[in-house]
Amino acid sequence: MMDTPFGNTDWMELQRKYWQTWTDMGLKAMNQKNPGTLAWEGALDYWRQALTVNAPDVSKVLMDKLLDQSKLFMRLTDEFFRNANSNSTSGNMEDWLDTVQKTFANPFTGFIANSNEQTEVMRRMLAFWELPFDNWQRIVSSLALVPGDALFNIPHEQVKDKLQQVLSAPGLGYTREEQTQYQDLLRQGLQYQSTLRDYMQFFSSLGIKSAERMRLRLSELSTKGSTIESARELYDLWVSCCEDIYAEQVMTPEYAMLYGRLINSLMAFKHRMTTIVDESLGTLNMPTRAELRTLQDRLQETRRENKALRHDLETLRELVATLNIKHTNIDTDNAATAVISN
Amino acid sequence: MLPINIRPDKLSAEMLDFSQKLSKGMENLLNAKPIDTGVSPKEAVYKEDKLVLYRYHALPDVPKKQIPLLIVYALVNRPYMTDLQEDRSTVKGLLATGQDVYLIDWGYPDQADHSITLDDYINGYIDRCVDYICHTHNLPSLNILGICQGGTLSLCYTALHGSKVKNLVTMVTPVDFKTPQDMLSAWVQHMDVNMCVDTMGNVPGELLNWTFLSLKPFSLTGQKYINMVDLLDDESKVQNFLRMEKWIFDSPDQAGETFRQFIQDFYQNNKLILGTLTIGEHEIALKNITCPVLNIYALQDHLVPPVASQALKNKTSSADYTELAFPGGHIGIYVSRKAQKDVTPAIGKWLNVRS
Known part of the structure; x- marks a missing residue:
């Protein structure tokens, strides 16, 4: 018997067959004109569920990242070639770039992960540009008492005016100082949320620029007489375009200001929260952070x-x-x- | 017509190949062994708070040079990067040139350490390590190799305690913190560091990690893993990749007061190069550095642009200043095969001529 974490080679073989079956389904789906589901992606999800639970700690995180990024690669490939005709795939690239630009032009229908209005196609397409934003959300969640998503989900645009009205009302009675502190906390939360939206808006503008850069790079390749012959080459070109645009834009004074505002607004929110917690501890005669x-x-x-x-x-x-x-x-x-x- | 010529059958074959590599790779990951780092034998010779000073064992048949070498690593990330694995080890390369290598491991500061200042690090910890080594060897001075931020600390140390430093090597060390290509610098200019430190105490390693990965988010958090799929069938490469991943995400928290001063004085006000920096009660003048200096930088460094390191030239009073440009990146300078072949032997040779 082979030494596997499961102690059973048959199980591994079964998994391999299972994966192969999903792969075959993926191949079939790719030859269809409009595959209904992303078979590749589904296969990876099942593969992840089956494997990562039993994976050693040392590999678990890497497996997750590999599967996430593989899924992203497959999504992009699927989007690149979704409407390909049977002989060549170059014709639909123009359409794809157009769609990317249109989608990024209206980021709040597609860019925000939990928006109900987004279409599945947009979601998949935009997932790539969610990377920097997703990285930030993970950090915020790891730092916050309130998970990052909770901060993000504070109702804002719809009830902004009402909230501001409530927050401007002076505190009354014995607890007026406490009321003011909570009002300030909520105000800081809204401020952070508003900055986060600006941050996302900034990235969505980069999506449009990346598509423009991709067009340019493809045109340069065409002039040189070179062709892209694999999905990986196309993926690498897209990464390179996104990275170039990102590098140019995040060096602008506009981004430096935005970055500062994002960090500062999060810290201001956390600072207010710490003060409130400290005061509560003080009333219980317990040691506070300040002490x-x-x-x-x-x-x-x-x-x-x-x-x-x-x-x-x-x-x-x-x-x-x-x-x-x-x-x-x-x-x-x-x-x-x-x-x-x- | 766009220059894309990918036939559906070719695409299917490519995706099948990718999937198969991925599935094979997953099996290798399931069987991955625990990661070992810091491969060269060493012993802890001095401890203070969370700091541990290590001395590496000499390689057999390589006579030790008389002047010991102290490696001062950055406070961010862990120093085992210098001794990552058997065939990618700056430490091993230095031992091979006869250096008697010591290394400071700063440990992981916790909230109780948030008041530790740059003064404590430079005039406290580093100075006491230097004293310990000099006393052990009965020597008035030693050689220092400062890496990245550790290089900046070493420059400050040498400016203040020049008589204890015989030769100074700086590696991918920022000196001018406001060069046009410096992305990190651009980002922190509007950051309210006081608010950050007052809120968090120590600055979490995760936040620093996010910042470093944000320098190239698509390559460092995306494409890297897709490229890795091609290597997943090779167990040793999987193990190497895991080791590097461990290092990348193994970021200690930063003592709050040190972070406050480092960002404000170095990044926001560029005081080191302007000559207005004060550490504790001491003014730091790079002109006070008179010992021989070897300044090594990486030409494709995305964290410390080469020009940020090159700024050291003509800022010291050293009559023996040498630069070495490495055609690679910030990490490659320790772990790439080219670095093992070119950089480490060059450091050893430079030191041996002067020791």
Whole structure:
């Protein structure tokens, strides 16, 4: 029996056959004019479910990333060639680029992952440009008490005016300071959400530019007489166009401002939340973050001084030892001189 | 007509090939062994707080040089990048040239360490490590190899404690933090660092990771994994890839006060190159550096643009300043085969001539 995590080669063989069957279905689907579902993608999802649960920790994250990105590659390939005719696939590329530009031109129908209005085609197409945004959301979730998605999902556009009205109302009664703090928290949340939308808007404009760059690069290839002969070449070209546009645009002062606003608004929200939590802890007579910081600062200062004093003490010890040796040598020399004189 | 000529049958074959490689690769991933990093034998010779100073064992039949070499790595990421695997190890390459190699491992700061300042790192930890090594070898000075941010710290250290540094090597080290190609610098200019540090205490490694990956998001979080599918059938390559992934995402949190000063003084106000930097109570003047300096930079570095490192030229008072340009990236300079062949031996040779 082969040494597999499942202890059974038959199981692995069965999985392999299962995968092969899905692959065959994918092949068939690709030859259809308008495949109803993405068989490749479905196969990967099932493959993921079957394998990653039992994968060693060291591989689990990588497997997830490989499968996610493979799915993305397949989605893009599917979109590139969705309406290909039987002889050549170049004709539909123009259509694809047009659709990309149209879709990015109206990002809020397609770019936001949880929008109900988006079509499946748009979602797949846009998934690639969701990468930077998705990376950010993961970070926010890992940093926040409230998951990033929750922050993102605060109702905003629809009830913006009403909310602002409520938030502008002064606090009343014994709890007026508390009310003000919660109002400020919500205000910071809305501010963050608004900045996040600007951030996404920025990326959607990059999607349009990438499609334009792709057109240009394809045209350059055409002039040179080169052709793209594989899905991977096309994918690599698309990545390269997106990366080039991204690199150009994120070096602009506009993006630097936006980046600063995004980080600052998230931090302002978290800062307000920390203050509220601290005050609640204070009322329970429990140690607060602010108090801990004060203690940590004082402790570090004391440790710094201790280390400096210890260093000085060591230097003095060495100096005394050196002086003692010198003194002993002088005594010995004097004694020797005295003996010689006598 | 666009220059795309992919026939459906060819496309199907390509996708089948991709799927098969992926499925075979998954099997290799299922059987992946635990990742080992830091391959060269070493021993911990000095500890202080979370810092550990390691001394590497000499290679058999390679006589040790008299002057020891201290590697000062960046506070971001982990120093085992310098000794990643048997055939990709800067440390091993240095040992092969007879260097007596020491390395500072900063550890993982937690919230209790948030008050640690750059002064503590430079005039505290680094200085005490240098003292320990000099005392052990009964020498007045040693050689320093500063890597990335560790190079910046080493420059500050050498400017303040020049008598203890015989030779200084800086590797992919930012000196001018406001060069036009510096994406990181452009991004942090409008960041409210005080708000960040006051809110979070320490700055989480995940946030730094996100920033680094955001420099090339499509290549570093997308295309890289698609390219990896081609290598998944080779177990050793899978293992190497996993090792690199582990390093990339193994980012320690940054002590808040250090992060505050590093971003404000270096990135936002570019004080090191302007000569207005103060560490603790000491002014840092690069002109105070008089020892021989070897400045190595990577020509395709997306984190520290070459020009950010080249700025060191003419800023020190060293009469013996050398530059080495490596045709590769920020990571390749430690782990690529070319680096093993060209960079590490060059450092060893440069040091041996001067030690």
